[in-house]
Amino acid sequence: MKTPAILFATSEMAPWVKTGGLGDIAAALPAALRRAGYDIRVLLPAYPALRQAFPDAEPVAELPALAPALPPSRLLAAETDGLPLLLLDCPALYDRPGNPYLSAEGFDWSDNVSRFGLLSRVAALLGQDASPLAWRPDVVHANDWQTALAAAWLHYEGGAASVVTVHNIAFQGCFDKVMRSALGLPEAAWRFDGVEYHGLLSFLKAGLQLATRISTVSPSYAEEIQDEAFGYALAPLLRHRREELHGILNGIDDAIWNPAADPALATPYAANRLAAKRANKRALQQEMGLDVADDRPLFGVVSRLTEQKGHDLLLAVGDALPELPAQLVVLGSGDAALQDGFLALAEKWPGQVAVKLGFDEALAHRIEAGADCFVMPSRFEPCGLNQLYSLRYGTPPLVQATGGLADTVVDVSEETLADKTGNGFVMRDGSAEALLQAMQRVSETWRDKRLWQRIQQNGMRRDFSWRHAAADYGHLYREAVAARR
Ligand code: ADP
Numbered sequence: 001m002k003t004p005a006i007l008f009a010t011s012e013m014a015p016w017v018k019t020g021g022l023g024d025i026a027a028a029l030p031a032a033l034r035r036a037g038y039d040i041r042v043l044l045p046a047y048p049a050l051r052q053a054f055p056d057a058e059p060v061a062e063l064p065a066l067a068p069a070l071p072p073s074r075l076l077a078a079e080t081d082g083l084p085l086l087l088l089d090c091p092a093l094y095d096r097p098g099n100p101y102l103s104a105e106g107f108d109w110s111d112n113v114s115r116f117g118l119l120s121r122v123a124a125l126l127g128q129d130a131s132p133l134a135w136r137p138d139v140v141h142a143n144d145w146q147t148a149l150a151a152a153w154l155h156y157e158g159g160a161a162s163v164v165t166v167h168n169i170a171f172q173g174c175f176d177k178v179m180r181s182a183l184g185l186p187e188a189a190w191r192f193d194g195v196e197y198h199g200l201l202s203f204l205k206a207g208l209q210l211a212t213r214i215s216t217v218s219p220s221y222a223e224e225i226q227d228e229a230f231g232y233a234l235a236p237l238l239r240h241r242r243e244e245l246h247g248i249l250n251g252i253d254d255a256i257w258n259p260a261a262d263p264a265l266a267t268p269y270a271a272n273r274l275a276a277k278r279a280n281k282r283a284l285q286q287e288m289g290l291d292v293a294d295d296r297p298l299f300g301v302v303s304r305l306t307e308q309k310g311h312d313l314l315l316a317v318g319d320a321l322p323e324l325p326a327q328l329v330v331l332g333s334g335d336a337a338l339q340d341g342f343l344a345l346a347e348k349w350p351g352q353v354a355v356k357l358g359f360d361e362a363l364a365h366r367i368e369a370g371a372d373c374f375v376m377p378s379r380f381e382p383c384g385l386n387q388l389y390s391l392r393y394g395t396p397p398l399v400q401a402t403g404g405l406a407d408t409v410v411d412v413s414e415e416t417l418a419d420k421t422g423n424g425f426v427m428r429d430g431s432a433e434a435l436l437q438a439m440q441r442v443s444e445t446w447r448d449k450r451l452w453q454r455i456q457q458n459g460m461r462r463d464f465s466w467r468h469a470a471a472d473y474g475h476l477y478r479e480a481v482a483a484r485r
């Protein structure tokens with residue numbers, strides 16, 4: 001079979017628009033596939049950041065209104081490091097500042113159904129005979145609910161094979177049923193095994209039901225979402241399609257996340273030059289207003305502050321930190337209660353706990369480098385990228401055993417030290433006590449500098465680059481093309 005051509009459809013892409021891991025993946029995976037010889041193009045909205053980054057993007061197609069709720073738009077072509085981008089330009093929908101999903105007040109944009117309805121519709125169109133472009137993908141690869149609906153048009157009208165990747169099943173994109181016709185979906189699609197979901201139009205459900213193949217971002221999460229506790233009401237559908245569901249672990253961009261050549265760090269370091277990591281800890285303590293102490297470990301957090309990430313557990317044990325003793329640095333934004341909780345903790349323990357609210361890419365790198373241990377007590381974690389960055393930065397992660405965290409973090413024990421796989425700390429269960437116990441274990445272990453260095457090096461040696469995952473996606477694309485025929 002010839003190498004399939006791929007359209008990668010996404011609602012965010014680093015460094016221009018990023019709210020979480022999907023942004024990183026949408027930058028790194030297509031680039032890795034291109035290096036592996038795939039003819040791949042990325043479709044995403046022409047948000048202001050992209051218009052600014054690519055002022056000379058060339059109009060390559062004008063699109064009429066494709067349905068009552070979908071205004072006219074056009075496609076602009078650009079390129080980043082040789083990777084072709086298709087920017088979907090529709091100022092009425094995308095030309096606004098801030099977060100791609102939320103208004104400044106923190107609510108979903110009220111026209112998200114049209115914003116991502118159009119993105120999905122155009123992704124499908126580019127895989128169909130009616131496409132305005134001469135280039136035609138063999139596979140349309142949609143990511144999360146914002147593009148998943150593309151699979152519905154490809155299913156009902158024909159065209160390329162489709163792959164839908166679930167990065168987070170908690171976000172499903174459900175809208176009023178009148179949107180079915182407003183988006184121009186055929187009446188025949190309104191079925192329990194079509195786009196309908198408990199009386200609503202669900203973008204993600206439609207994608208998972210109708211895509212040629214489904215994937216998610218770790219083998220464990222692929223199993224977990226077949227279970228009601230993690231897959232919510234979509235678990236039965238995923239069990240039904242289990243033969244067509246693949247778990248492919250995300251990689252990391254090892255050029256951007258490289259402690260030996262990271263422009264955000266004052267002092268670069270590597271597995272064989274770990275002493276230099278200490279300068280990064282001091283610098284981080286200074287930057288964040290923490291006591292510059294080297295007699296206690298520094299725990300780090302960089303995260304969306306939401307229920308998923310389990311930071312309420314960390315707040316519950318926060319007062320025990322100074323006694324451990326240990327310090328904590330937090331960078332994050334999200335739920336008001338969690339933000340306030342961390343601010344209060346920092347106020348109570350000056351010098352020991354420091355918090356910065358907001359999104360700060362460079363500080364995220366400095367925390368990865370300067371912390372001793374990275375904390376992710378997530379309740380669920382489809383893959384998780386921060387534990388991978390931590391492993392690469394010699395900052396052993398402390399995690400709950402779920403999803404991609406379970407697939408990548410190996411608890412330190414006599415056995416796993418002997419076979420050189422032990423690279424972090426896994427909580428025994430999801431309770432605050434278990435978190436505290438694991439933090440105690442970290443503090444004790446950290447005091448044994450030689451042991452700690454072995455753990456750091458076990459993590460730093462593992463290869464989390466995209467090479468493996470790119471090959472796995474290649475198989476998946478071929479399988480989808482063959483199944484579509
Ligand atoms: P998720 O996608 O669920 O948020 P991941 O671990 O996959 O979790 O990816 C999160 C990404 O977003 C990482 O690159 C992380 O560094 C980044 N990130 C999250 N919050 C912030 C923040 N406040 N400032 C900077 N980067 C952040």
Ligand code: GLC
Pocket residue numbers: 020021022025167168217250381382383384385404
């Ligand atoms: C989601 C998940 C995260 C994953 C990321 C990229 O945001 O919450 O676990 O790493 O997508 O796939």
